[in-house]
Amino acid sequence: MRSVTILGATGSVGTSTLDLIEREPDRYRVRALTANCDVAKLAAAAKRTKAELAVVADESCLPDLRAALAGTEARAAGGRAAVIEAAAMHADWTMGAIVGCAGLEPAMAAIANGGTVVLANKEPLVSAGEVVLAAAAKAGATLLPADSEHNAIYQCFDFARPERVRRIVLTASGGPFRQSTTEEMRRVTPEQAVAHPNWSMGAKISVDSATMMNKGLELIEAARLFPVPSDRIEIVLHPQSVIHSAVDYVDGSMLAQLGPSDMRVPIAHCLAWPDRMPTPMAPLDLVALGRMDFAAPDPVRFPALRLARAALEAGGAAPAILNAANEIAVAAFLARRIGFLEIAAIVEDVLHRYDPAPPESLDAVIAIDAETRAITAERVEDCVV
Ligand code: NDP
Numbered sequence: 001m002r003s004v005t006i007l008g009a010t011g012s013v014g015t016s017t018l019d020l021i022e023r024e025p026d027r028y029r030v031r032a033l034t035a036n037c038d039v040a041k042l043a044a045a046a047k048r049t050k051a052e053l054a055v056v057a058d059e060s061c062l063p064d065l066r067a068a069l070a071g072t073e074a075r076a077a078g079g080r081a082a083v084i085e086a087a088a089m090h091a092d093w094t095m096g097a098i099v100g101c102a103g104l105e106p107a108m109a110a111i112a113n114g115g116t117v118v119l120a121n122k123e124p125l126v127s128a129g130e131v132v133l134a135a136a137a138k139a140g141a142t143l144l145p146a147d148s149e150h151n152a153i154y155q156c157f158d159f160a161r162p163e164r165v166r167r168i169v170l171t172a173s174g175g176p177f178r179q180s181t182t183e184e185m186r187r188v189t190p191e192q193a194v195a196h197p198n199w200s201m202g203a204k205i206s207v208d209s210a211t212m213m214n215k216g217l218e219l220i221e222a223a224r225l226f227p228v229p230s231d232r233i234e235i236v237l238h239p240q241s242v243i244h245s246a247v248d249y250v251d252g253s254m255l256a257q258l259g260p261s262d263m264r265v266p267i268a269h270c271l272a273w274p275d276r277m278p279t280p281m282a283p284l285d286l287v288a289l290g291r292m293d294f295a296a297p298d299p300v301r302f303p304a305l306r307l308a309r310a311a312l313e314a315g316g317a318a319p320a321i322l323n324a325a326n327e328i329a330v331a332a333f334l335a336r337r338i339g340f341l342e343i344a345a346i347v348e349d350v351l352h353r354y355d356p357a358p359p360e361s362l363d364a365v366i367a368i369d370a371e372t373r374a375i376t377a378e379r380v381e382d383c384v385v
Helices: 012-022 039-049 059-069 080-088 101-112 123-139 148-156 182-186 190-194 203-211 213-225 264-272 303-314 318-334 340-353 362-383
Strands: 002-007 028-035 053-056 075-078 093-096 116-119 142-145 165-172 233-237 243-249 254-258
Touching: 002 012, 002 080, 002 101, 012 028, 012 039, 012 093, 012 264, 028 039, 028 080, 039 053, 039 059, 053 059, 053 080, 059 075, 075 080, 080 101, 093 101, 093 264, 101 116, 101 123, 101 318, 101 362, 116 123, 116 264, 123 142, 123 213, 123 318, 123 362, 142 148, 142 213, 142 264, 148 165, 148 213, 148 243, 148 254, 148 264, 165 213, 182 340, 190 203, 190 318, 203 213, 203 318, 203 340, 213 233, 213 303, 213 318, 213 340, 303 318, 303 340, 318 340, 318 362, 340 362
Parallel strands: 002 028, 002 093, 028 053, 053 075, 093 116, 116 142, 165 233
Antiparallel strands: 165 243, 243 254
């Protein structure tokens, strides 16, 4: 019996994680489930899994949660600190599936416990990669990547002989505007941007996929997780999203992981690791698939790719600024306050304006994240359409 905590249990990744866990109730005991304010979904999941604790980050939602859990054994709690406390309660396996840098402190609390921490939540690795990895090493925690690309690389990477890796090939679907002109992208709506052709995901990552900032964040995430120089991480468009990424070795062998576009595959890998577990997905039908296509990405139509690579190469505070500015700009786009093309333009502008000293602690990253959000909010006001 393994104890499990899911941070961000009501989201897309959280729901997929619950689906797998609930198929094997004799193997998993749920300690804590957290959400921001989706009380109905959180309370239902807490009841089904007999969770010990359910937490809403937004404290104003706590009375509703208490009411929804009345008469059950699950405790209810609310507030940002309560989410961090839930993460700090020991669990053998923790899924980090909060969206954005809001997941950073809860992830750090889970890591400090020294268990297995699965990071779907990529933004903390982008903003605070060195701090997160140092904390995991200190606590003896095992970090596993659930992001499908990084999970694919993890499955193919020879950690004992990293010098034998020539290249990492990070695949990208290209999102819904892969073939759109810049002029067409100027007019896209939030509804069009969140309609990803292959994956069903939360709104923020769907917009990131449409701008290709998601691939930029993943480039930085890959550089954090795998001991390969950043100029040897290549992004290749692969619209079918069947090859989730590949590792190219010096002898000319390229190892890739293939699978359906369903997050339950990489999550199952992390849940069973180092073993394997069955999932409900049908086997990949290569004959039905017929073909796979590849192309080079276009950094002119998708400037987020260029910005992310520059931030990675600049190092220091740049990745944290890139991420925080992007979170604010994406939220403004989803709220229809700025246009689609303004997202990358604002991120670039903020990267030029703000140049703090490299952060060496969690507090320093949090301060840079907060300052970047304030600067970006001002830029959003200037761009409001
Ligand atoms: P969703 O938007 O679907 O879910 C986000 C979760 O975080 C929800 O449980 C939400 O609660 C909770 N949440 C939101 N804001 C806060 C906050 N301020 N404090 C605490 N909890 C909060 O996101 P996804 O599941 O799509 O993505 C989660 C993470 O995983 C992201 O970092 C994303 O980049 C990454 N990822 C996602 C993939 C996918 O397929 N979806 C694939 C690979 C990576 P509530 O429901 O109450 O709002």
